[in-house]
Amino acid sequence: xxxxxxxxxxxxxxxxxxxxxAFLFVFPALAVYGLYNAFCVFMTFFYSFHKWxxxxxxxxxxxxxxxxxxxxxxxLMLALRNNxxxxxxxxxxxxxLGMVLALLLASIGRGSKFFRTVYFMPMLLSTVxxxxxxxxxxxxxxxxxxxxxxxxxxxxxxxxxxxxxxxALGAVLVVICWQYTPQYMVLLRAGMAGIPEDxxxxxxxxxxxxxxRFFMITLxxxxxxxxxxxxxxxxxxxxxxxxxxxxxKGGPGNATDVMATYMYKRGFVEFxxxxxSSLAIFMLMVSLILTTIFxxxxxxxxxxxxxxx
Amino acid sequence: MxxxxxxxxxxxxAAILFLILFGFPFVFTLLSSFKTxxxxxxxxxxxxxxxxxxxxxxxxxxxxFTYLTNSIFVTMVSLALTLAFSSMAGYAFAKLHFRLxxxxxxxxxxxxxxxxxxxxIPIYQLTKWLxxxxxxxxxxxxxxxxxxxxSIFVITNYFKTIPEELREAALVDGxxxxxxxxxxxxxxxxxxxxxxxxxxxxxxxxxxxxSFILIDDPGKMxxxxxxxxxxSSETADLPATLTCLLCASLPVMLFYFFSQENVINxxxxxxxxx
Numbered sequence: 001x002x003x004x005x006x007x008x009x010x011x012x013x014x015x016x017x018x019x020x021x022a023f024l025f026v027f028p029a030l031a032v033y034g035l036y037n038a039f040c041v042f043m044t045f046f047y048s049f050h051k052w053x054x055x056x057x058x059x060x061x062x063x064x065x066x067x068x069x070x071x072x073x074x075x076l077m078l079a080l081r082n083n084x085x086x087x088x089x090x091x092x093x094x095x096x097l098g099m100v101l102a103l104l105l106a107s108i109g110r111g112s113k114f115f116r117t118v119y120f121m122p123m124l125l126s127t128v129x130x131x132x133x134x135x136x137x138x139x140x141x142x143x144x145x146x147x148x149x150x151x152x153x154x155x156x157x158x159x160x161x162x163x164x165x166x167x168a169l170g171a172v173l174v175v176i177c178w179q180y181t182p183q184y185m186v187l188l189r190a191g192m193a194g195i196p197e198d199x200x201x202x203x204x205x206x207x208x209x210x211x212x213r214f215f216m217i218t219l220x221x222x223x224x225x226x227x228x229x230x231x232x233x234x235x236x237x238x239x240x241x242x243x244x245x246x247x248x249k250g251g252p253g254n255a256t257d258v259m260a261t262y263m264y265k266r267g268f269v270e271f272x273x274x275x276x277s278s279l280a281i282f283m284l285m286v287s288l289i290l291t292t293i294f295x296x297x298x299x300x301x302x303x304x305x306x307x308x309x
Numbered sequence: 310m311x312x313x314x315x316x317x318x319x320x321x322x323a324a325i326l327f328l329i330l331f332g333f334p335f336v337f338t339l340l341s342s343f344k345t346x347x348x349x350x351x352x353x354x355x356x357x358x359x360x361x362x363x364x365x366x367x368x369x370x371x372x373x374f375t376y377l378t379n380s381i382f383v384t385m386v387s388l389a390l391t392l393a394f395s396s397m398a399g400y401a402f403a404k405l406h407f408r409l410x411x412x413x414x415x416x417x418x419x420x421x422x423x424x425x426x427x428x429x430i431p432i433y434q435l436t437k438w439l440x441x442x443x444x445x446x447x448x449x450x451x452x453x454x455x456x457x458x459x460s461i462f463v464i465t466n467y468f469k470t471i472p473e474e475l476r477e478a479a480l481v482d483g484x485x486x487x488x489x490x491x492x493x494x495x496x497x498x499x500x501x502x503x504x505x506x507x508x509x510x511x512x513x514x515x516x517x518x519x520s521f522i523l524i525d526d527p528g529k530m531x532x533x534x535x536x537x538x539x540x541s542s543e544t545a546d547l548p549a550t551l552t553c554l555l556c557a558s559l560p561v562m563l564f565y566f567f568s569q570e571n572v573i574n575x576x577x578x579x580x581x582x583x
Contacts, residue, residue, distance in 0.1 A: 014406055021486045022407035029398040029457055030413065032390075036454030037420050040428035040435070047430060054430065101327060108320050115324050117569060118332040123576070124561045126515035128533040129554040132540050133334055136547055144337060147353055182331070183576065190577045239424035242517045246537065260426050268522060273430050284427045291422070 041284075047277035054273025066278035075254055076279065079262040080286070082169060086258060087237040087290075089173050090180065095229050097177065098184025103214070105185070106192055116189075123182045131246030134175045138162050162248055165255040172244055172256050179243070180236070184229045191225030192218065227298055234294055238287045259283045342552035349548045364552035368539065373556060375528060376535030379445045383531055384513045387452040391509050392502060394453065395460035400490045402461070403468035404476060414465070420458035425518055433522050443526045451519045456509040467501035468494060507575035514561060532557040 048066055052059040070076055101119060105112045122130065137144045138161040146158035161171040199217060203209075208216045241260035244250060250257035250265065257265075263283060267276020341349055342364050343357040352358065401407065402414045432451055441447035471494065479489050495502070517533045524530055527538055536557045540550045565572050 014408055018405055018486075019407045022401040022405040022410070025397045025401035025405070025486070025490070026413060029394040029417070029461065032394065032450060032454050033417060033420065033457050035435075036432060036450050037423065037428060038416070040431035041423060043431035043434075044427055044429075054434070104320060104324055104327070108317070108324055111324075115328060116573075117566075118328055120573060121335060121562075121565075122331055124511070124565055124572075125554075125558050126517065126533045126536075128515075128517055128537050129558050132536065132550065132554055133338060136551065137334065137337075142350055142353060142547065144353060178331070186573055186577050190574075235422070239426060241426070246517075260424070263426055264429075267430055268433075277430050280424075280427045280429065283424055287424060288422070 044277045044280050047274055048281050049278075050274040052274035053271045054267065054276070055271055059274070062274075066275050067282070069275065070278055070282055075257065076259070076262055076282070078254060079250075079257040079259050082256065083238060083240070083258045083286075085169070086173065086176070086240060087234055089177065090233040090237045091230055093177050094181045094233060095184050095188075095226065097181045098229070099188050101181065101185040102188040102192060105189055119185060120182045122179045123186075125179070127179070127242035128246050130175065130179050131243045134178075135162065135247050138171055163252060165252055168248055168252060168256050172247055175247070176240070176243055180233075184233070187229055188222065188225055191222045195221050230298070231291065231294065235287065235291060238290065239283065259286070338551045338555045341548045342555050344548045346546060346548060364546075364549045365556075367543075367546070367549045368553045368556060371539055371543070371553075372527060372535065373539075373553065376530055376532045376557070379530060379535075380514060380532040383445055383448050383452065384510060387449050387456070387513050388506060388509055390449065390453045391456045391460055392506060395457055395505065396464050396495060396498070396502065397490065398457075398461050399464035399468050400486075400494055402465045404473075404494075405486070414461075417458045417461050420455075421462070425455060429518070429522060432519070436523050441523075443524055443529055445524070445529045445531070447523045448516075448520055448531070451523075452513050452516065456512060460505045460509060463505050464498065464501050467498050471497050503571060504575040507572055510564075511561065511572075511576070 049061060049063060050059045051062045051065070105116055105119075108115070125133075136142070140146060140158075140160040140163065143161075145161065146155075149155060149158045159167060161167050195218065199221070200213065203213060203217050239260055240258055241264065244256055244258055245261050245264070248256045250261040254262070259279070260283065263276055263279040266279060267273050340355075340357060343360050343362070344352070345359075345361045345363065348358050348361065398417070402410060428451075436442050436447045436450075439447075475493055475497075476489055479493060484492075515533060516531075520531050520534045524534060527535070530538060536550075536554050539553045543549055
């Protein structure tokens with residue numbers, strides 16, 4: 001047996017017994033992950049160079065033809081556009097609204113726990129449940145939304161929200177915000193709770209109170225948390241599928257299609273899995289490129305601020 | 310003081326407005342579940358005219374418990390496997406010296422970036438090839454695989470904070486790595502393990518995409534899929550469908566009400582790298 005002092009001495013040399021142990025410990029996770037994640041990503045890449053229905057054995061190598069088709073595919077470009085809209089709305093509505101809610105919870109003393117409990121509830125529903133529930137709320141005849149509009153005298157606004165090209169995307173976006181805002185509220189609230197009280201006290205002496213306190217102290221110190229929220233929101237929006245598929249199936253027409261629903265339809269509904277695979281790779285690439293751009297653009301030196309915390 | 314009062318009032322007004330926005334759909338669902346079809350259509354807003362339990366009878370008759378059992382089975386098995394595999398891997402990554410340590414750890418982390426859709430078609434093919442298509446068990450592999458990266462990340466980081474002296478003392482006493490893992494690391498890591506368990510539980514319980522492509526036999530469906538199937542086969546019966554989705558969410562809701570802090574903190578921690 002190797003003693004610890006020896007081990008420290010030869011830190012770079014690997015103990016063969018420990019190596020074997022390590023392998024045994026990693027093996028189960030690696031086996032599952034290797035098969036379902038690593039291998040499958042590789043296979044998608046492989047399929048994407050073939051013309052293939054996905055059900056027959058016949059698989060023809062066609063080079064990058066699928067990718068050429070993808071770039072000329074109007075449907076895909078529309079889906080990409082909708083995806084970008086989704087990203088912008090998620091970043092521009094969910095995070096600011098989450099911030100408002102977090103501030104609200106921080107400002108009201110009594111009862112804030114009760115409010116938080118309720119605000120958080122949308123996060124717990126499965127997207128299928130959320131989607132169905134809101135489909136009924138949007139129902140043109142028996143929906144709550146139109147009933148509210150009628151009640152407050154805006155009956156001319158009442159419409160078939162999910163059934164029209166004009167309103168469908170907006171209607172779905174509202175629900176997505178409803179479901180995900182609480183997540184950012186919780187993250188930002190946790191970030192605010194981490195700011196030490198003495199910083200506020202020191203700032204108050206310098207005259208930073210109220211709105212100024214928020215912009216001069218809270219917001220800069222939360223920049224790390226905000227960045228986390230934004231990354232989450234970006235990655236999540238780019239692979240969004242569930243709610244849109246449950247509520248509209250990408251319709252009417254393909255007015256609410258995003259990349260994931262479009263890929264699903266080409267691959268699994270029309271059984272064009274070769275092309276579907278190339279769309280999946282396209283999605284992955286868009287995701288990676290946008291996240292990288294975002295990370296580079298927001299890379300700043302937070303070290304001073306972190307130290308202040 | 311005088312000036313402060315209206316501000317407080319405005320804050321509460323805003324808080325209540327959001328309360329209605331986020332909470333009312335739940336109240337609406339609960340109230341609707343006690344309404345007959347007629348009552349639902351003529352009296353959308355109000356309290357049910359009579360307490361009608363027919364909707365609950367309907368969903369039980371239409372296989373609600375089948376979906377529930379399937380969901381419990383898949384979630385529990387996947388969760389147990391994820392916790393076991395990720396904590397084992399975490400022990401190796403955090404505490405053992407081996408050649409591929411950094412490379413393999415990075416490989417797992419990359420998994421957090423990959424959208425599930427990138428693996429959808431091969432997983433569908435693989436499942437058919439394994440003759441698991443339309444089996445509830447088909448979901449276990451993908452669920453474990455996709456909860457592993459975040460779980461490994463959280464657990465490895467936590468293991469690293471456990472003092473090395475404990476482990477070294479045990480090694481000197483001739484304790485095996487497996488016993489160290491089981492009797493020292495795991496008991497000391499309950500907070501991290503429960504965070505991981507909560508996040509993975511919510512993801513698995515509510516998962517839709519994989520179950521949607523891998524299962525279309527109603528007898529094998531999990532709750533999210535079952536609710537959707539129920540809604541499409543009972544299109545005219547809105548209150549019953551609302552009852553169905555209420556009951557499908559109930560286990561998670563109850564869990565949340567009993568350990569709210571844990572769920573919120575768990576999700577906050579899980580989101581950091583999710």
